[in-house]
Amino acid sequence: MAVRREPGLYDYTPANDRPIVTWPNGARVAFWVAPNLEFYEFQPPTNPLRKAWPRPLPDVMGYAYRDYGNRVGHWRMMEVMDACGVRGTVSLNVAVCEHHPEIIESMVARDWELMSHGIYNTRYTYAMDEADERAMIEDVIETIRKHSGQQVAGWLSPALTNTERTMDLLAEYGIRYTCDLFHDDQPQPVKVNNGQLISVPYSLEMNDTVVLLFESGSPRYYADILKRQFDQLYAEGADNGKVMCIPLHPFVIGQPHRIKPFAEALEYITGHDDVWVTTGSEIAEWYYANHYDAAIEHAAVRTQGSESS
């Protein structure tokens, strides 16, 4: 199979030469929190490119650990977010709608935004043919509409698994933004065959699972880097508006030994005056309305400039 040498999804538009992004009410940082509400199957089917569980089935330890997030962690995390006035933008395995409708109700009642994280976190986009990928996208859109009344705007692929056609399909189905690209601190246009798509900065660096599990960070280290990340973006945001996202997993952040340090960091961030506490689609729509055209034009000028030089 011929493979690409680069994603081909965006132009090189470096930070030292780009249009100014502004946020509502002169905010410096658009801040959003993205809890991942997930369901990991007890007996998932096999995907040739990614193993669902590290141990022979049943992987009781891994399965139960994830389940803690839905039984316990989600409710604890939500309380902390409520106290800071933060609405979540939920990266949702849509099967949670069927398995745990109480969780969906709790989020819809708070006017949280539901974005897509596929069907289950044990079903990956890798190796899907186009028909399967379309069926998966249609399933997501319909399931979220049916259980929340919401039109899905955002997309974080299940376990961040993509095919080369994913972005084109998302734009075709009217998805407004992707969270799978980590190349920027501001929203950016994404090149697709038809229609429009942008990236909204999510984050692996601020992701609780990455920091606390993969990178072995302690709970207080995590709270500390959340504050450092915010301080730097808040300073830079005085000149050109930035986005900060905290991606969460209730089975990780909702553990009792982590919740207090996290609550302190969230209070710190939301305690600043010039921060726009918002959701993924609010950031995306503001960007489309105020900055998208300028970004396209700027990229075109830069690209022509580099071709003629």
Place this chain on the structure above:
Amino acid sequence: MSLPEDYLHYPRRDYGMDQDRYAWSILPRRERVQWPNGARVALWIVTALEWFPLDMTGQPFLVPGGFTRPYPDYWNYTTRDYGNRIGVFRVMKVLDELGIRASVPMNSALATRYPSLLDEINQRDWEIIAHGVDMGHVLHGDMPADEEEALIDESVSVLRERSGQAVYGWLSPARSESFNTPDLVAQHGIRYLCDWANDDLPYPMQVSDGELHALPHAHELDDRLILAQHHHGEDSFCQQIIDQFDALYAEAGSEGGRVMAISLHPWIIGQPYRIASLRKALEHVMSHADVWPATGVEILDAFIGQKAPPAP
């Protein structure tokens, strides 16, 4: 490379769980649990005594604490055995002085190899939890049923015979189970299972015969994970226990009793430079009046007892 034909079929995509071991249940929406004497937090210290045999293979997966060097790996064998010779007595001293009785998941091989440990446990009125035969024999889904049954039977019967205790709890080595493990341990008179870390309270499990509960044996508040795997350091370990306790203690005030489990391995926490961090953390916990240090079966009985219907 293509996907199986049923990759987009979802046979268990329906209300509740996708397996039948237990019911879906939201912790903050349950009836309040009352611990004896109005305690808010049941403190459950789980101190594992393990034997890692020199010939263990790392199959079907490397267990936590499993050997990483070629045979004969004296480095790792003796480091683990330090816990049974030295470290456990440091842990016992701290717990004795703070008035805490522990539950001890024990590989049955240790009951025959180091029987004097049973005397130390019994003298303190600590509880023994069956923890398989040794750390080289995990239960898993690809294992023949009779092989699994034999390991469970050996573990439970040796520990009962040698200790004189009834032995009501089961912790699988590496928390690894087959699809049958809960049924099999219940058939051997086990009343509670410590493998499923998905809650902060006990809950009932479905088994083929008899009754079984899951006890919330948190797998992250664990010295091996925090100190030997994540390398957070001793001060952070202490801080994490304190943060865990403070969160559960506050929550219990508004939502009812909680269980706080701390998982200890004497070969880790029993090192001289580490033991003080455990003492400091437990002093914080025990400085609160509404804490009930208890064994697993005491927590189970208190949990089951209050669900009985009121007398007519």
